[in-house]
Amino acid sequence: xxxxxxxxxxxxxxxxxxxxxxxxxxxxxxxxxxxxxxxxxxxxxxxxxxxxxxxxxxxxxxxxxxxxxxxxxxxxxxxxxxxxxxxxxxxxxxxxxxxxxxxxxxxxxxxxxxxxxxxxxxxxxxxxxxxxxxxxxxxxxxxxxxxxxxxxxxxxxxxxxxxxxxxxxxxxxxxxxxxxxxxxxxxxxxxxxxxxxxxxxxxxxxxxxxxxxxxxxxxxxxxxxxxxxxxxxxxxxxxxxxxxxxxxxxxxxxxxxxxxxxxxxxxxxxxxxxxxxxxxxxxxxxxxxxxxxxxxxxxxxxxxxxxxxxxxxxxxxxxxxxxxxxxxxxxxxxxxxxxxxxxxxxxxxxxxxxxxxxxxxxxxxxxxxxxxxxxxxxxxxxxxxxxxxxxxxxxxxxxxxxxxxxxxxxxxxxxxxxxxxxxxxxxxxxxxxxxxxxxxxxxxxxxxxxxxxxxxxxxxxxxxxxxxxxxxxxxxxxxxxxxxxxxxxxxxxxxxxxxxxxxxxxxxxx
Amino acid sequence: xxxxxxxxxxxxxxxxxxxxxxxxxxxxxxxxxxxxxxxxxxxxxxxxxxxxxxxxxxxxxxxxxxxxxxxxxxxxxxxxxxxxxxxxxxxxxxxxxxxxxxxxxxxxxxxxxxxxxxxxxxxxxxxxxxxxxxxxxxxxxxxxxxxxxxxxxxxxxxxxxxxxxxxxxxxxxxxxxxxxxxxxxxxxxxxxxxxxxxxxxxxxxxxxxxxxxxxxxxxxxxxxxxxxxxxxxxxxxxxxxxxxxxxxxxxxxxxxxxxxxxxxxxxxxxxxxxxxxxxxxxxxxxxxxxxxxxxxxxxxxxxxxxxxxxxxxxx
Ligand SMILES: Nc1ncnc2c1ncn2[C@@H]1O[C@H](COP(=O)(O)OP(=O)(O)O)[C@@H](O)[C@H]1O
Ligand SMILES: [Mg+2]
Numbered sequence: 018x019x020x021x022x023x024x025x026x027x028x029x030x031x032x033x034x035x036x037x038x039x040x041x042x043x044x045x046x047x048x049x050x051x052x053x054x055x056x057x058x059x060x061x062x063x064x065x066x067x068x069x070x071x072x073x074x075x076x077x078x079x080x081x082x083x084x085x086x087x088x089x090x091x092x093x094x095x096x097x098x099x100x101x102x103x104x105x106x107x108x109x110x111x112x113x114x115x116x117x118x119x120x121x122x123x124x125x126x127x128x129x130x131x132x133x134x135x136x137x138x139x140x141x142x143x144x145x146x147x148x149x150x151x152x153x154x155x156x157x158x159x160x161x162x163x164x165x166x167x168x169x170x171x172x173x174x175x176x177x178x179x180x181x182x183x184x185x186x187x188x189x190x191x192x193x194x195x196x197x198x199x200x201x202x203x204x205x206x207x208x209x210x211x212x213x214x215x216x217x218x219x220x221x222x223x224x225x226x227x228x229x230x231x232x233x234x235x236x237x238x239x240x241x242x243x244x245x246x247x248x249x250x251x252x253x254x255x256x257x258x259x260x261x262x263x264x265x266x267x268x269x270x271x272x273x274x275x276x277x278x279x280x281x282x283x284x285x286x287x288x289x290x291x292x293x294x295x296x297x298x299x300x301x302x303x304x305x306x307x308x309x310x311x312x313x314x315x316x317x318x319x320x321x322x323x324x325x326x327x328x329x330x331x332x333x334x335x336x337x338x339x340x341x342x343x344x345x346x347x348x349x350x351x352x353x354x355x356x357x358x359x360x361x362x363x364x365x366x367x368x369x370x371x372x373x374x375x376x377x378x379x380x381x382x383x384x385x386x387x388x389x390x391x392x393x394x395x396x397x398x399x400x401x402x403x404x405x406x407x408x409x410x411x412x413x414x415x416x417x418x419x420x421x422x423x424x425x426x427x428x429x430x431x432x433x434x435x436x437x438x439x440x441x442x443x444x445x446x447x448x449x450x451x452x453x454x455x456x457x458x459x460x461x462x463x464x465x466x467x468x469x470x471x472x473x474x475x476x477x478x479x480x481x482x483x484x485x486x487x488x489x490x491x492x493x494x495x496x497x498x499x500x501x502x503x504x505x506x507x508x509x510x511x512x513x514x515x516x517x518x519x520x521x522x523x524x525x526x527x
Numbered sequence: 528x529x530x531x532x533x534x535x536x537x538x539x540x541x542x543x544x545x546x547x548x549x550x551x552x553x554x555x556x557x558x559x560x561x562x563x564x565x566x567x568x569x570x571x572x573x574x575x576x577x578x579x580x581x582x583x584x585x586x587x588x589x590x591x592x593x594x595x596x597x598x599x600x601x602x603x604x605x606x607x608x609x610x611x612x613x614x615x616x617x618x619x620x621x622x623x624x625x626x627x628x629x630x631x632x633x634x635x636x637x638x639x640x641x642x643x644x645x646x647x648x649x650x651x652x653x654x655x656x657x658x659x660x661x662x663x664x665x666x667x668x669x670x671x672x673x674x675x676x677x678x679x680x681x682x683x684x685x686x687x688x689x690x691x692x693x694x695x696x697x698x699x700x701x702x703x704x705x706x707x708x709x710x711x712x713x714x715x716x717x718x719x720x721x722x723x724x725x726x727x728x729x730x731x732x733x734x735x736x737x738x739x740x741x742x743x744x745x746x747x748x749x750x751x752x753x754x755x756x757x758x759x760x761x762x763x764x765x766x767x768x769x770x771x772x773x774x775x776x777x778x779x780x781x782x783x784x785x786x787x788x789x790x791x792x793x794x795x796x797x798x799x800x801x802x803x804x805x806x807x808x809x810x811x812x813x814x815x816x817x818x819x820x821x822x823x824x825x826x827x828x829x830x831x832x833x834x835x836x837x838x839x840x841x842x
Contacts, residue, residue, distance in 0.1 A: 078730075080729070080730050099729075099732070100729065100730055100731065100732045101732040101734070104732045110730075112730055115727075116726075116727040116730040116731055117724075117727055118719070118720045118723040118724045118727050118728065118790065119723060119724065119790075120719060120723040120724075120790035120791045121716065121719060121720060121723060121790075125716050125720075129716065129717070129720055129728075129731045129733070130713075130717065130731050130732050130733050132713045132716060134713065138712065138713075139711040139712060140711055140712070140713050140716065185731075
């Protein structure tokens with residue numbers, strides 16, 4: 018018997034998407050997405066952060082509607098209008114940001130929309146629990162404590178939630194499964210078990226798309242690999258016929274070196290403004306670094322590896338369990354945001370809605386919020402503060418009708434500038450930026466980066482996390498790469514480029 | 528203590544039950560004949576409308592929305608029912624027709640709210656505030672002034688017994704059965720998912736729009752039931768009936784441990800919450816508190832009962 022090499026996709030196509038395009042307002046998330054997966058094939062989808070992998074997956078799963086291109090499922094054109102329709106065709110998606118309802122139990126989440134019913138149409142609770150326990154049993158050895166069918170999802174740890182999302186996908190008995198960064202929070206033993214499940218599914222003929230952080234995983238499990246870059250599919254090969262450097266080069270492209278902006282070299286022997294030593298807690302494992310006055314430090318790596326946790330810890334929103342922080346040589350205790358504000362730290366998040374905006378309040382009140390805390394003000398004379406705020410906001414080239422206009426009347430980018438103005442008015446010496454440009458348009462992004470550079474030039478220290486690599490490379494003097502809550506590489510000088518950043522993010526030493 | 532808290536969390540209605548028992552004992556001390564069947568029955572008659580409206584309101588709130596129009600739905604159902612009965616003559620058939628018209632009116636109001644909010648994506652608070660004004664205006668159009676008595680057959684049945692058991696007790700038991708029925712349908716899980724995290728519910732393939740509309744229709748239905756009870760109690764039509772029911776029902780829902788943010792809570796808790804609100808006014812009445820302090824005291828006791836629930840559910 019002769020074995021044909023695995024270079025060609027298997028003839029039984031489960032899924033074929035071609036020329037898929039998608040825009041969100043001014044942002045082009047996909048310019049030409051293509052992926053083709055055979056039955057019983059594990060297909061890795063790779064690409065730098067923000068290149069459109071999740072968007073392509075959501076289009077296949079019916080959550081996001083495509084603007085153009087074709088999609089075929091089991092050889093038939095599919096025009097999906099909702100996740101429901103995709104599910105009816107056998108497609109199930111593990112959502113990168115999870116699709117679990119925190120208020121519901123593990124069992125309710127896993128079988129949501131597919132509850133076992135008795136003849137009268139009531140939920141058959143006994144079978145619901147029994148079926149859930151059968152599923153949980155597959156992970157029982159590695160799931161940790163407090164993981165039961167009746168537990169509320171809000172009380173589970175991040176890895177346990179990922180396991181629930183995996184089980185929820187499996188419970189649907191799909192014929193096409195997409196795992197969008199399903200192993201992000203899992204440890205080695207959990208990943209091994211997950212892979213053994215993938216191999217079983219593969220043997221059953223299920224088509225699997227697998228997006229992962231880690232090159233090792235990809236080469237361990239994948240049959241074929243598709244690489245995306247800037248919203249476009251740029252390469253496809255069999256996993257056996259390619260090496261890692263080729264894959265990383267395809268992910269990064271030839272543009273890599275042009276993206277790097279010249280930053281003046283840092284003077285040697287500066288005294289650091291912010292020193293973080295051995296902080297741990299939550300997702301973080303023993304993180305240390307320091308930032309000099311006027312320096313822009315980037316936090317890179319794949320999403321959710323602890324970058325936001327560091328920034329929120331520094332801001333006192335999610336205090337560290339262990340470790341020390343000092344500002345200008347003085348140790349500080351950061352147990353709540355007010356501590357951080359008084360120590361001269363400022364925090365701007367991309368989740369404006371959740372973290373920062375005082376909805377329905379005026380621009381004035383939104384700017385004032387931080388000043389009132391940092392100066393321990395109890396009484397406020399608006400007339401005295403207003404000129405100060407107007408000066409801070411004017412420096413940002415922000416368009417607004419007036420200080421009294423509601424915050425909601427501004428575009429996302431201008432809102433973001435108002436939050437920066439909030440901190441400029443407090444004279445913060447350290448600015449923490451937590452993926453600040455999420456969902457704002459390109460022009461506003463440019464202004465925003467201009468502002469950050471100006472502030473750094475005036476001596477403000479900036480710690481910057483971005484989910485898009487190009488932003489990090491464009492702005493930062495130095496980049497720390499995070500993986501699983503620890504710093505795994507530091508890039509500066511010659512190594513501060515897209516190639517090294519991608520390679521380090523995907524788990525290889527830079 | 529933390530173990531106790533753990534088991535209480537998610538069962539805030541236990542606290543509401545404790546408050547209810549306390550208020551009941553206080554009431555008993557102030558009013559020794561409380562336990563006689565007649566007094567119990569008249570209490571239940573007074574409490575029943577709020578109990579029913581609060582049950583319906585719970586489903587809307589569980590779905591992450593709110594219904595401020597319930598009071599006006601009650602008024603509209605009331606005037607529609609009495610008008611239909613008057614038009615068809617006071618026979619049993621006419622009464623049943625009036626009841627059916629009232630129930631359909633409640634469902635239609637709920638459907639209207641639901642379509643505006645879940646399909647056209649109007650903001651729930653403002654929308655139901657506005658539709659409340661519309662329903663109230665319609666009620667005035669149907670019956671401009673209070674009056675139009677219902678036939679004796681209607682209110683005698685309501686005030687009397689069926690198979691030896693007071694009608695109001697039957698209705699209360701049916702309300703409990705309805706809660707239990709709905710609690711065992713997949714709909715309730717889907718509704719709580721919708722109120723808990725709407726994007727997740729959508730991504731899971733639930734039909735979020737129809738689910739929210741269903742909740743508003745339940746609210747309209749239970750408001751209609753409440754209106755039919757009030758019609759039995761007052762024996763006539765009144766376009767201004769049920770003015771305070773919207774806010775009282777929301778208080779009852781919150782007292783019963785349902786989160787205003789949606790996704791967490793139970794209709795049974797709201798039923799207890801409504802009884803607590805009823806018992807508070809009883810206690811105030813029998814404690815011979817001077818008139819000018821009654822409202823103030825009601826507010827303070829309600830706040831106290833709420834604080835109990837907040838303390839156990841907070842981490
Ligand atoms: N709902 C959305 N609204 C606006 N922009 C979006 C949205 N979803 C994704 N994007 C943008 O589309 C691009 C691709 O994102 P995504 O598909 O999540 O990338 P990946 O999964 O490869 O990291 C990014 O620039 C992202 O900011
Ligand atoms: Mg993604």
